[in-house]
Amino acid sequence: MFTCTGYAATSADTRLEPFAFERRDPRADDVEIEIVYCGVCHSDLHQARNEWRNTLYPCVPGHEIVGRVTRVGAEVRDFKPGDLAAVGCMVDSCRTCTACREGLEQYCEPGFTGTYNGPEQGTGANTFGGYSSHIVVDRHFVLHVPEGLDLAGVAPLLCAGVTTWSPHAAGVRAPARRSASSGWAASAIWA
Amino acid sequence: MGVKLAHALGAHVVLFTTSPGKEADARRLGTDEVVISKDAEQMGRHAESFDLIVDTVAAQHDINAYLGLLKRDCTLVQVGAPEKPLDVNVFSVIWRRRNFAGSLIGGIAETQEMLDFCGKHGITADIEMIPIDQIETAYSRMLKSDVKYRFVIDMASLPKAA
Ligand SMILES: [Zn+2]
Ligand SMILES: [Zn+2]
Numbered sequence: 473m474f475t476c477t478g479y480a481a482t483s484a485d486t487r488l489e490p491f492a493f494e495r496r497d498p499r500a501d502d503v504e505i506e507i508v509y510c511g512v513c514h515s516d517l518h519q520a521r522n523e524w525r526n527t528l529y530p531c532v533p534g535h536e537i538v539g540r541v542t543r544v545g546a547e548v549r550d551f552k553p554g555d556l557a558a559v560g561c562m563v564d565s566c567r568t569c570t571a572c573r574e575g576l577e578q579y580c581e582p583g584f585t586g587t588y589n590g591p592e593q594g595t596g597a598n599t600f601g602g603y604s605s606h607i608v609v610d611r612h613f614v615l616h617v618p619e620g621l622d623l624a625g626v627a628p629l630l631c632a633g634v635t636t637w638s639p640h641a642a643g644v645r646a647p648a649r650r651s652a653s654s655g656w657a658a659s660a661i662w663a
Numbered sequence: 664m665g666v667k668l669a670h671a672l673g674a675h676v677v678l679f680t681t682s683p684g685k686e687a688d689a690r691r692l693g694t695d696e697v698v699i700s701k702d703a704e705q706m707g708r709h710a711e712s713f714d715l716i717v718d719t720v721a722a723q724h725d726i727n728a729y730l731g732l733l734k735r736d737c738t739l740v741q742v743g744a745p746e747k748p749l750d751v752n753v754f755s756v757i758w759r760r761r762n763f764a765g766s767l768i769g770g771i772a773e774t775q776e777m778l779d780f781c782g783k784h785g786i787t788a789d790i791e792m793i794p795i796d797q798i799e800t801a802y803s804r805m806l807k808s809d810v811k812y813r814f815v816i817d818m819a820s821l822p823k824a825a
Contacts, residue, residue, distance in 0.1 A: 477821055477822060477823065478821070479795050479798060479821070487799050488798050488799060490821075490822050507818045508818055508819075509815050509816065509817060509818060510815065510816045510818060511788075511790075511813055511814070511815050511816075512793075512798070512801055512802075512805070512813065512814035512815065512816060514721070514805060517802045517805060517806070520802075534816075536813075536815075539818075558778065560768065560774055561768050562768075562771070574770075575770045575771065575772040575773070576770045577770050577771055578767045578768045578769065578770055579767065603795065603798070603816065604818075604821075605818065605821055612771065613771060615771070615774055615775050615778055616775065616778065616779075617778060617782075618778060618779060618781070618782025618783075619782075620782065620785075621781065621782060621785070621786075621787050622787045624787075624790050624792060624815045624817070625787025625788045625789070625790050625815075626778070626781070626787055626788075627788070627790070627813075627815050628664060628788035628790065628813040628815065629664070629777065629778060629781060629786075629787070629788060630774070631768065632664045632788065632813060633664045633668065633777060633781070633788065634768050634769035634773065634774045634777050635664075635719075635742050635766070635767075635768050635769070636664050636665030636668055636669070636717055636719065636742065637668050637769060637773070637777040637780075638766050638768065638769035638773060639715065639717050639738075639740035639742065639764075639766045640665075640668060640669050640672055640674070640715065640717065641672075641769075641773065641776070641777070642766075
């Protein structure tokens with residue numbers, strides 16, 4: 473274990489404050505990332521304030537994480553210290569259900585492990601998110617960040633970005649789109 | 664974010680908004696047309712014309728007004744989550760066999776695909792950087808919708824020892 477610094481809410485009606493906590497040292501398949509930027513999502517606020525009535529405290533929000541790899545486990549081949557890396561809304565899933573086998577971890581049947589608020593697979597323990605100095609995540613849930621992009625502007629891609637990407641990408645692939653006579657139109661609705 | 668990505672994917676992007684003030688910004692992000700959703704005449708001009716509508720609105724709104732803008736067999740994907748149930752007029756979907764769907768984030772492979780796409784096309788989000796001790800102020804501003812771009816915390820601002 474090693475000590476991280478971060479920001480946490482300790483109850484629904486307290487402000488987020490500096491918070492020190494322990495994370496596991498990287499296991500064989502883990503990647504340790506020093507966090508450079510973390511996006512702020514509306515979910516962070518809902519969770520910190522217990523608006524979904526399921527918050528585990530202390531709550532360290534943040535699931536739009538970008539940073540640099542600092543350590544990797546013995547089995548990790550695709551990341552090395554110094555690499556850019558990112559983590560989004562999930563840090564684990566059951567890996568065996570139909571959804572997981574199809575690469576749809578977000579629809580994991582027993583439920584994926586959130587980057588914050590857990591529940592950790594097997595133990596149900598809390599997880600601590602990106603408002604922190606480091607994070608340790610299984611390599612399957614760590615993303616490569618292309619070089620040359622503005623790193624701070626990459627952070628929101630990990631939740632807000634992929635949320636709007638997924639319906640569009642599915643739309644591009646769907647047969648109905650190919651047969652649409654006049655190309656395709658998309659619309660994003662903003663309040 | 665949706666506008667930039669849809670635009671780069673080659674879509675003709677129409678943005679629906681309640682606030683006319685967003686128009687210049689929307690165009691800069693890649694919007695082809697901006698529609699003021701409260702204007703029935705503007706909405707009517709787009710009837711039965713969309714292959715896909717991605718609805719990011721978390722506030723209560725009339726979903727049927729948007730379902731009617733879809734072509735036959737096309738889909739409105741809800742990603743914003745209003746607190747109370749939305750009223751769907753089933754004729755909106757029976758008529759033209761439309762789909763009202765939902766979607767949650769994306770899978771890991773799909774997320775990587777998106778990041779690689781963004782790398783290739785030079786796409787990033789427009790952001791407002793904050794130090795972490797301003798997080799509560801950022802939350803208050805989000806609640807008041809006083810935020811133009813996504814907030815991003817500069818982790819270098821984290822105190823070394825808590
Ligand atoms: Zn989020
Ligand atoms: Zn699963």
